[in-house]
Amino acid sequence: MKKYKIAFLGAGNIARVMAATISQMPQIEAYAVAARDFSRAKAFAAAHGFQKAFGSYEEMLKDPQIDLVYISTPHSHHYEHAMLCLEHGKKVLCEKAFTANAKQAQKLLTYAKSRRLLITEAIWTRYMPLSKKINQLIDNGIIGKVTLLTANLGYMETNIERVMNPDLAGGALLDISIYPINFASMVFGPQISKVTSTCVFTDTGVDAMDSITLCYEDGKMAVLNTTILSRTNREGIIYGDQGYMVVENINNPERVRIFSADQKEIAVYEAPEKITGYEYEVLAAIGAIEEGRLECAEMPHHETLRVMKLLDGIRESWGIKFPFE
Amino acid sequence: MKKYKIAFLGAGNIARVMAATISQMPQIEAYAVAARDFSRAKAFAAAHGFQKAFGSYEEMLKDPQIDLVYISTPHSHHYEHAMLCLEHGKKVLCEKAFTANAKQAQKLLTYAKSRRLLITEAIWTRYMPLSKKINQLIDNGIIGKVTLLTANLGYMETNIERVMNPDLAGGALLDISIYPINFASMVFGPQISKVTSTCVFTDTGVDAMDSITLCYEDGKMAVLNTTILSRTNREGIIYGDQGYMVVENINNPERVRIFSADQKEIAVYEAPEKITGYEYEVLAAIGAIEEGRLECAEMPHHETLRVMKLLDGIRESWGIKFPFE
Numbered sequence: 001m002k003k004y005k006i007a008f009l010g011a012g013n014i015a016r017v018m019a020a021t022i023s024q025m026p027q028i029e030a031y032a033v034a035a036r037d038f039s040r041a042k043a044f045a046a047a048h049g050f051q052k053a054f055g056s057y058e059e060m061l062k063d064p065q066i067d068l069v070y071i072s073t074p075h076s077h078h079y080e081h082a083m084l085c086l087e088h089g090k091k092v093l094c095e096k097a098f099t100a101n102a103k104q105a106q107k108l109l110t111y112a113k114s115r116r117l118l119i120t121e122a123i124w125t126r127y128m129p130l131s132k133k134i135n136q137l138i139d140n141g142i143i144g145k146v147t148l149l150t151a152n153l154g155y156m157e158t159n160i161e162r163v164m165n166p167d168l169a170g171g172a173l174l175d176i177s178i179y180p181i182n183f184a185s186m187v188f189g190p191q192i193s194k195v196t197s198t199c200v201f202t203d204t205g206v207d208a209m210d211s212i213t214l215c216y217e218d219g220k221m222a223v224l225n226t227t228i229l230s231r232t233n234r235e236g237i238i239y240g241d242q243g244y245m246v247v248e249n250i251n252n253p254e255r256v257r258i259f260s261a262d263q264k265e266i267a268v269y270e271a272p273e274k275i276t277g278y279e280y281e282v283l284a285a286i287g288a289i290e291e292g293r294l295e296c297a298e299m300p301h302h303e304t305l306r307v308m309k310l311l312d313g314i315r316e317s318w319g320i321k322f323p324f325e
Numbered sequence: 326m327k328k329y330k331i332a333f334l335g336a337g338n339i340a341r342v343m344a345a346t347i348s349q350m351p352q353i354e355a356y357a358v359a360a361r362d363f364s365r366a367k368a369f370a371a372a373h374g375f376q377k378a379f380g381s382y383e384e385m386l387k388d389p390q391i392d393l394v395y396i397s398t399p400h401s402h403h404y405e406h407a408m409l410c411l412e413h414g415k416k417v418l419c420e421k422a423f424t425a426n427a428k429q430a431q432k433l434l435t436y437a438k439s440r441r442l443l444i445t446e447a448i449w450t451r452y453m454p455l456s457k458k459i460n461q462l463i464d465n466g467i468i469g470k471v472t473l474l475t476a477n478l479g480y481m482e483t484n485i486e487r488v489m490n491p492d493l494a495g496g497a498l499l500d501i502s503i504y505p506i507n508f509a510s511m512v513f514g515p516q517i518s519k520v521t522s523t524c525v526f527t528d529t530g531v532d533a534m535d536s537i538t539l540c541y542e543d544g545k546m547a548v549l550n551t552t553i554l555s556r557t558n559r560e561g562i563i564y565g566d567q568g569y570m571v572v573e574n575i576n577n578p579e580r581v582r583i584f585s586a587d588q589k590e591i592a593v594y595e596a597p598e599k600i601t602g603y604e605y606e607v608l609a610a611i612g613a614i615e616e617g618r619l620e621c622a623e624m625p626h627h628e629t630l631r632v633m634k635l636l637d638g639i640r641e642s643w644g645i646k647f648p649f650e
Contacts, residue, residue, distance in 0.1 A: 147525075147554045148534055152475060156566060156586065198521035198538050200472075200546050209473055211548045213523050213536035221525050223536045225548040229472045230564040231586050233571070239555040241481060246558070261481065261556050 004286050005031035005065050007090075009057055009081050010072035011044040014095060018070055019048035021278040027286060034060035057081065061088035068285055070122070071095055074162045076169035076324065079104035082119065086111055091118040093285045097174035098123075100322055101315075102308040109301045118288050118295065120281070123182055126299040127280035130253040130271040131186055134238070137245065138187065142258055142267070144242025149187055149222040151180035151250050154232035163228055164204045169322050171206035172199070172228045173311055180224035181307060183236050183250045184214055190306055191217040197314050202228075205320075212314060252277045329611050330356035330390050332415075334382055334406055335397035336369040339420060343395055344373035346603040352611060359385035382406065386413035393610055395447070396420055399487045401494035401649065404429035407444065411436055416443040418610045422499035423448075425647055427633035434626045443613050443620070445606070448507055451624040452605035455578040455596040456511055459563070462570065463512065467583055467592070469567025474512055474547040476505035476575050479557035488553055489529050494647050496531035497524070497551045498636055505549035506632060508561050508575045509539055515631055516542040522639050527553075530645075537639060577602045 006028050008015050015033070022028040030050045035041040038055025045053035054060035061069070061084060069085045071078060075097040082099075085092045086108070098121040099105040112119040125131055138146055153176050157163040163170045194215040199207040208229055214222040226232075236247035243266070248255040258267040274280075284296040295301045315321075331353050333340050340358070347353040355375045360366040363380025370378035379385035386394070386409060394410045396403060400422040407424075410417045411433070423446040424430040437444040450456055463471055478501050482488040488495045519540040524532040533554055539547040551557075561572035568591070573580040583592040599605075609621040620626045640646075 144555075148479070148550070148552050148557075150475075150477060150550060152548075152562075154473070154564065194523065196521060196523035196536065198519065198540060198546075200540060200544055209546045211521065211538040211546060213538075213550075215523060215525060219525055221523075221534045221536060221550075221552075223477075223548065223550040225473070225475060225538075225546075227473050227564065230469075230566050230569065231588065232473075232564055232569065233562060233584070233588070237477075237558060239479065239552065239557055241555050244555065244557065259558070263556065263558070 001027065003027060003029040004067040004289070005029045007032040007034070007060055007063070007066040007069045008072065009034055009060070009069050009085065011035040011040055012072060014072040015044070017276055018072065018278050021276045022282060023049060024275045025279055025282065028282060032060050032063060032066060057084055061085060061090055066090055068093055068289065074168045075174050076100050076167065076322070079108060082108050083111065086115055086117055086119065089115065089117065091289060093120055093122050093281060096121055096123040097178050097311065098304050098308060100169040100174070101325060102305060102312045105305050105308040109305060113294060116294065118285065118293065120285055120288065120296040121299050121304045122281045123178065123299055124277055124281050125179060125182055125251065125253070126186065127284050128253060128271070128277060129280070130256065130269070133269055134187060134245070134247060134256060137256070137258070137269070138238065142243070143238065143240030143245050146238055146240040147220055148239040149184055149220070149236065150224070151183045151236035152225050152232045153179050153234050153251055154227035154230050156230060157228035158202070164202060164206060166205050167323050170204070171320065172210050172226045173207050173315060176226040176228065177210045177212060177224065178307065178311065179251050180226060180236070181212065181310060184222035184224060185303065185307065187238060188216055188220050188222055190303070192310070193217045195310065195313060197317060199318050207318060207320065326352065328352060328354040329392040329614070330354045332357040332359070332385055332388070332391040332394045333397065334359055334385070334394050334410065336360040336365055337397060339397040340369070342601055343397065343603050346601045347607065348374060349600045350604055350607065353607060357385050357388060357391060382409055386410060386415055391415055392614065393418055399493045400499050401425050401492065401647070404433060407433050408436065411440055411442055411444065414440065414442065416614060418445055418447050418606060421446055421448040422503050422636065423629050423633060425494040425499070426650060427630060427637045430630050430633040434630060438619060441619065443610065443618065445610055445613065445621040446624050446629045447606045448503065448624055449602055449606050450504060450507055450576065450578070451511065452609045453578060453596070453602060454605070455581065455594070458594055459512060459570070459572060459581060462581070462583070462594070463563065467568070468563065468565030468570050471563055471565040472545055473564040474509055474545070474562065475549070476508045476561035477550050477557045478504050478559050478576055479552035479555050481556060482553035483527070489527060489531060491530050492648050495529070496645065497535050497553045498532050498640060501551040501553065502535045502537060502549065503632065503636065504576050505551060505561070506537065506635060509547035509549060510628065510632065512563060513541055513545050513547055515628070517635070518542045520635065520638060522642060524643050532643060532645065
């Protein structure tokens with residue numbers, strides 16, 4: 001079995017979780033890590049068993065042995081960093097939000113295609129087995145005709161610079177709302193007929209609490225809400241005329257509970273045993289590489305672009321423009 | 326102890342629940358019931374131990390012994406029926422929605438005041454002890470600084486004429502959304518700065534699924550959704566920076582569960598033993614009568630009017646005008 005040499009661009013919290021994940025994946029070799037601060041990269045490499053550490057992204061990207069780069073810098077910088085990878089001929093797994101706006105996403109996707117390089121958005125929920133199971137259960141009619149979906153997600157993030165700072169494309173939308181939006185997209189598909197939304201702002205001018213309602217061409221409705229001011233119960237609920245389905249933790253689905261129309265629990269489906277949940281996006285990326293594909297079926301480029309356009313539209317309706325835009 | 330003679334105007338499903346309730350209230354005497362169809366009134370009286378049955382509302386309202394009239398006809402007819410009661414000098418407990426629109430509500434309240442007659446909206450959740458407990462818990466800081474609230478409610482109502490027919494002021498808004506709106510009002514108060522909403526229509530032109538988000542002057546947000554196409558889990562959740570509170574069944578709160586910010590259940594409060602929950606609004610009404618008050622503190626006239634204006638505004642934004650308006 002070929003071991004894929006992965007390089008990390010960024011050495012923050014998410015990178016640590018990803019490092020812990022790949023350390024348990026026999027297909028992946030923790031190869032290189034780069035951070036602007038070399039001592040930080042060195043410490044990260046030592047802590048997580050990476051062969052090489054770099055204080056410059058460019059330096060790292062010159063290394064011909066890298067099979068895949070995982071980008072986990074703030075999303076304000078994804079465009080720049082992913083483009084840098086592509087220019088160095090590297091395949092990319094880029095954290096969500098894929099970019100700060102759709103224009104950046106379009107440029108990246110077009111350039112990646114021209115270079116015949118894989119690039120895919122590391123929106124982990126899209127790659128999870130339980131996400132697929134949810135659609136199977138609905139298709140099998142377990143809760144009847146489905147018409148409504150709700151999802152919430154919230155974390156205390158007021159002390160996180162990346163989230164509070166408009167210069168870093170901060171706010172709940174790109175950091176958190178992207179999850180319920182992807183949840184709705186996985187279950188109800190792309191045919192949105194109307195978007196209605198509102199938000200509450202922080203003192204720093206980013207969105208702190210979002211309420212987003214998507215109406216669909218087939219008459220369905222998705223009511224989504226998020227906050228950076230508190231933890232929420234993170235539930236996604238899908239309602240049908242024969243019952244409803246509660247997804248525990250839409251951000252990393254652990255369990256799906258099925259209730260009858262009279263609110264009795266009738267079935268429970270657990271997520272299969274996993275490392276952290278990050279492994280599925282990595283497996284999808286190397287699967288695509290092995291098959292010579294430029295995108296992953298779980299999160300195809302048109303979906304990444306569609307979600308970015310949706311986020312752009314919502315942001316515009318709130319009058320939020322990032323300073324660098 | 327004086328026994329208050331109650332008369333029912335309307336003999337439908339809600340009237341049956343109310344009849345079962347007052348039969349267990351020592352303060353209340355099941356006195357009279359009227360329905361347009363006399364045989365229906367007679368059968369209802371026999372089934373629920375009412376002394377008198379009438380085939381005409383007017384006939385019943387001439388009876389000088391009646392202390393309080395409970396109106397449970399469709400809300401399209403509340404204005405007409407409540408006015409009839411007041412014109413006959415009768416005190417009124419009128420089911421929600423209080424009227425079809427704020428104009429009707431204002432007329433009723435003004436006339437009731439001029440006649441020095443009690444009138445109060447039978448929005449039962451407002452009168453329940455557990456509703457008051459929720460505010461006490463929040464005030465005591467059990468979940469820290471509160472910023473967000475969500476609530477949903479749904480019932481399968483596509484086979485109910487009253488709900489599906491625009492002529493009867495049908496739709497989810499007046500029948501169901503009024504509950505999460507009242508829930509938000511009880512917890513977050515009246516100072517709404519912005520209303521954002523959308524709905525999905527039925528083939529009959531009434532709203533089937535509503536999404537309503539209320540933003541408040543103090544920066545709070547309430548995300549509310551309802552449906553007549555499925556049952557929902559009926560939960561109200563209030564989020565603070567130290568944890569969150571789940572109210573089981575916002576329509577008749579049974580239990581309040583408190584969770585810490587790391588999602589551990591830390592306390593549970595049960596509703597006190599009750600008959601059906603309808604007794605609290607009846608007790609409040611007779612309490613007001615005994616004290617010579619014209620309204621109930623639990624749901625003062627200005628709140629009834631404010632909620633009706635809110636519903637009017639939402640309806641207008643959806644382009645829904647009832648045929649009789």
